[in-house]
Amino acid sequence: MLREPAGLPARPDYVAGSFRDRAGRVFEHDGEIFRAISEQAREEWEFAASLEFVRNGMQRHEIVPTKYSRQHAAAAAISDEWTAVLHHERLPLVTYPYEWSFSMLRDAALLHLDLIQRALSEDAIFKDATPFNIQFDGVRPVFIDTASIVRLRPGALWEGYRQFCQMFLYPLMLQSFRGVDFQPFLRGRLDGISPEQFHALTSFRDKFRRGVLTHVVLHSRLQPASQHSGAERISESLKESGFRKSLIENNIAGLTRLIRGLSWTPSKSRWSDYDREAEPVRLDAQVKENFVREVTAPRHWKQVWDVGCNLGRYSRIAAASADLVVALDSDHLTVDRLYRSLRDEGVRGITPLVYNPADPSPGLGWRCTERAEFADRGRPDLILFLAVLHHLVIGCNLLLPDVIDWLAERRAALVIEFVDRRDPQVQSLLANRDDVFPDYSREAFERCLRRRFTVRRTVDLPSGARTLFHVTPSA
Amino acid sequence: MDLMVTLAYLDPGTGSMLLQALVGGSAGLMVLVRHLYRSWKYRGTATASARNEQ
Numbered sequence: 001m002l003r004e005p006a007g008l009p010a011r012p013d014y015v016a017g018s019f020r021d022r023a024g025r026v027f028e029h030d031g032e033i034f035r036a037i038s039e040q041a042r043e044e045w046e047f048a049a050s051l052e053f054v055r056n057g058m059q060r061h062e063i064v065p066t067k068y069s070r071q072h073a074a075a076a077a078i079s080d081e082w083t084a085v086l087h088h089e090r091l092p093l094v095t096y097p098y099e100w101s102f103s104m105l106r107d108a109a110l111l112h113l114d115l116i117q118r119a120l121s122e123d124a125i126f127k128d129a130t131p132f133n134i135q136f137d138g139v140r141p142v143f144i145d146t147a148s149i150v151r152l153r154p155g156a157l158w159e160g161y162r163q164f165c166q167m168f169l170y171p172l173m174l175q176s177f178r179g180v181d182f183q184p185f186l187r188g189r190l191d192g193i194s195p196e197q198f199h200a201l202t203s204f205r206d207k208f209r210r211g212v213l214t215h216v217v218l219h220s221r222l223q224p225a226s227q228h229s230g231a232e233r234i235s236e237s238l239k240e241s242g243f244r245k246s247l248i249e250n251n252i253a254g255l256t257r258l259i260r261g262l263s264w265t266p267s268k269s270r271w272s273d274y275d276r277e278a279e280p281v282r283l284d285a286q287v288k289e290n291f292v293r294e295v296t297a298p299r300h301w302k303q304v305w306d307v308g309c310n311l312g313r314y315s316r317i318a319a320a321s322a323d324l325v326v327a328l329d330s331d332h333l334t335v336d337r338l339y340r341s342l343r344d345e346g347v348r349g350i351t352p353l354v355y356n357p358a359d360p361s362p363g364l365g366w367r368c369t370e371r372a373e374f375a376d377r378g379r380p381d382l383i384l385f386l387a388v389l390h391h392l393v394i395g396c397n398l399l400l401p402d403v404i405d406w407l408a409e410r411r412a413a414l415v416i417e418f419v420d421r422r423d424p425q426v427q428s429l430l431a432n433r434d435d436v437f438p439d440y441s442r443e444a445f446e447r448c449l450r451r452r453f454t455v456r457r458t459v460d461l462p463s464g465a466r467t468l469f470h471v472t473p474s475a
Numbered sequence: 476m477d478l479m480v481t482l483a484y485l486d487p488g489t490g491s492m493l494l495q496a497l498v499g500g501s502a503g504l505m506v507l508v509r510h511l512y513r514s515w516k517y518r519g520t521a522t523a524s525a526r527n528e529q
Contacts, residue, residue, distance in 0.1 A: 162491035195490075214498050223490030234492050234510075237517075241509035247499025254498060 002067065002087050005030040008074035012036070016369040021127070024082075024147045033090045036075055036082040041147055045086065048149040053118035061137065062111060064144045065089040091142060092303065092324040092351075094377045097131040097167070098187035099353040099361055101336035102175045102264040105182070107343070108134040108141045109168040113256045115143055116158070120249050125152040129160030130167050132371075138324070138348045139339055155239030158248045165215055166192030169255065173216070174198065176262040177206050181332055183354055190365050195219035211258040269333035281387075284461040288417075288468065289317060291459055292384065295415055295470050296321045305380040305412075307357060308388035312338045312350065318384065319349045326378060330356035357388070357406075358396040375410070383407060385416040387425070387466075393440055394429045400439055401448045408452035413472045418445050423465035442467070 012027035012034070019025060023041035027034055037045060048054050049066075057063035069085040076082065097105055108131050119125055126148050133145035170193040171182035178201065185193050193201075199220035206212055292314045296304070301322040306315040309327035311334065319325045327350055329335050338352045355361070355374065364371040385407065392398045407414055419426055420442060430437075449455065453471035460467050496507040 157492050157495050161495055162488040165491070214494065218497065219490060219494050221490075222493050223488055231489050231492065234489050237510050237513050238492060238496060238506060241496075241506045241513060242502075243496060243499075243506050244502075247496060247503045247506065250500040250503065251495060251498045 002065065002089055003032060004070055004087070005032060008034065008069070008071050008078070008085065010074075010077050012078060016367070017132070017365065017371055019366075019370075021147065024086075026088075031090065033088040034069060035086040035088060035147060036078055037084050037086060037147060038081055039083040042084040044150050045084070045147065047151055048124065048146060051119070051122045051124055051149070053115065053122060053124075054146070054149065057115065057118075057143070061140065061142060062115065063146060064091065064135075064142050066146045086146065088144065088146070091135045091137050091144070093135075093326060094372070095136055095351065095353055096186075096361060096371055097171075098183040099355060099374070100131075100136075100183075101332055101339050101352065101354055102172065102182070103336050103340050103343070104136065104139075104141070104352075105131065105168065106172055106259060106262065109164075109172065109259050110256065111141045111143065112164070112168070113252050113259070117249065117252050117256070119149060120152065120245055120252070123152050123245070124149055125156070125158060125248075126150075126160055129158075129164035136351050138351055139343045140348075152245060154245075155243050157235060157238065157243065158251065161251070162195075162219075163192070164255070165219065166194060169211075169215060169259065170195075170198040172259060172262050173206075173209075173212070174201060175264045177202065177209060179264070179266065183332070187361065187364070190371065195223060210261060211254070215255075215258075264336070266333055269331055283463040284466060285313070287459065287461055288386065289313065291468050291470070292317050292386075292415060295413075296382065301382045303378060303380045304382045304384065305378065305410075306384040306386075307355075308386060308391070309338065309352065309384075310334055312342070312352065314384050314386060315350050315352075316347070318382070319347070322349065322382075325350045326380070327352040328355035328357075330354065330359075357403075358392055358398060380410055380412045382413045383410060383415070385414060386468075387417050387419060389416065389445075390419045390423075390426050390429065390440070394426065394437055400444060404445075404448040404452055408473060411473050413470070414453065416449070416469050416471065417461075418442055418467050418469065420465035420467075423463070426465075 009029055012029060015026040015028065024035050024037035027036065054063060058065045066086050066088045069087040071085060075085045100108070112129060112134065116126055127150055128148055133143060133148060134141050135144050136142070171186055174180050174185065174193065175182050195216060199216050202212060202216060207217060296318045297320070299321065301318070304318045304322045304325045306318060306325055306327045309315050309329045312327050315325045315327040327338060332354050335352045335354045342350055342352065361374040363369055363373045389403060392403050393400050421440065449469065449471060452474060454474050455469055455471050457470045458467055493507065496503040496510065
């Protein structure tokens with residue numbers, strides 16, 4: 001639902017990551033999302049808005065609902081570069097591909113390919129092919145960069161092909177073929193994995209897998225061989241040699257088949273069977289569920305973070321009373337399984353993400369602000385922090401008071417579980433290392449907690465060494 | 476020209492351009508062959524003119 005504000009600012013704060021495409025810039029005002037666009041982008045938008053796939057995509061929520069802002073006059077007042085302002089529906093949370101699981105990136109890729117195929121049938125194309133143009137509404141991918149839909153000129157190539165390979169295809173192949181997590185690669189280089197880099201990462205056997213010879217091996221060889229030829233001359237020559245739309249359609253169809261064939265289904269990871277195998281978890285599950293339900297049910301929450309969500313047992317409970325639950329876990333396989341089950345069950349309102357509080361997504365790109373750090377994008381009003389603290393303090397060597405301070409800075413209500421030293425999980429964390437954590441005790445924990453929060457309720461769990469606390473930030 | 480500049484803000488990569496013909500199926504292969512022939516002919520003409528200028 002688009003809510004038109006009374007006016008637009010003369011000097012908007014543009015979104016830090018919106019500058020590469022000179023045809024428009026995104027800004028936020030009064031909680032709504034706008035895009036100031038140039039005359040040329042306005043003409044392209046007139047064209048895009050008339051296309052059937054765009055109208056259908058917006059109705060089906062595959063493309064973010066967008067319309068002209070009624071305050072056209074404001075565009076010129078902002079800058080003489082702009083002639084119109086578009087108004088986009090706001091999505092509840094901005095996430096980045098290096099926070100997604102394999103299936104999320106795969107679904108985003110398939111949505112993008114599907115949209116390109118539909119665009120081609122109406123003689124349109126997308127300027128680029130980056131997963132940063134896709135966001136998740138719950139578990140549904142939504143294309144957000146409506147300004148990148150443009151007319152396809154006769155004989156033109158798909159300009160986003162290389163970017164698609166670097167940002168979608170190679171990360172998915174890396175995960176599928178090698179079992180190597182793609183997130184650190186996308187986080188480490190915002191342009192993705194180059195053909196040359198990915199070629200070097202493939203094994204001899206991988207070279208014979210479907211699509212590798214062309215999209216990887218030849219791609220990596222052709223680039224250095226042709227880089228002195230001049231892009232404009234090659235593009236013109238290919239056009240004159242008969243390049244046409246059907247070749248792009250064939251490529252998109254081939255990439256769709258290729259990506260549909262990629263899978264990543266390891267039998268288990270360190271945390272994937274935690275819910276079933278860990279004794280205290282099974283003993284305490286019912287009491288914890290009731291506790292979470294009693295905290296979440298009495299009111300409505302805008303955004304809940306379930307840190308260390310595992311298979312999402314408590315995320316699902318919180319989702320009944322929340323606009324959005326962000327289910328966070330550092331274990332990629334666990335997050336991927338949760339995403340697939342939520343998607344297949346049609347559950348809305350939960351977005352799972354790969355996230356490690358001890359190594360969170362930082363600010364990246366130009367001035368380290370082009371991609372914002374995770375904590376700056378989410379605004380939780382409730383955090384579930386169940387059976388996580390001991391991993392951060394003992395497993396990751398974080399300081400107990402620091403973790404409590406970080407939680408307090410979120411200014412959210414908190415359900416936190418303290419796991420005592422007697423617990424088998426803590427015992428196993430301490431088994432192969434020196435116990436250098438004299439401050440890890442219930443007394444020290446409560447002292448830190450009460451300094452920043454007001455304790456509303458506590459419950460000792462049946463396993464005997466765990467306690468739940470419901471606390472709210474102190475004024 | 477402005478339109479060209481804007482559409483080309485993303486460098487498509489020259490190698491990627493050639494590959495797009497190759498992955499377009501048999502029709503694409505023909506396009507690539509014609510392109511290579513044109514490039515060879517262009518190079519031959521360019522070399523001949525350079526020789527004449529000397």
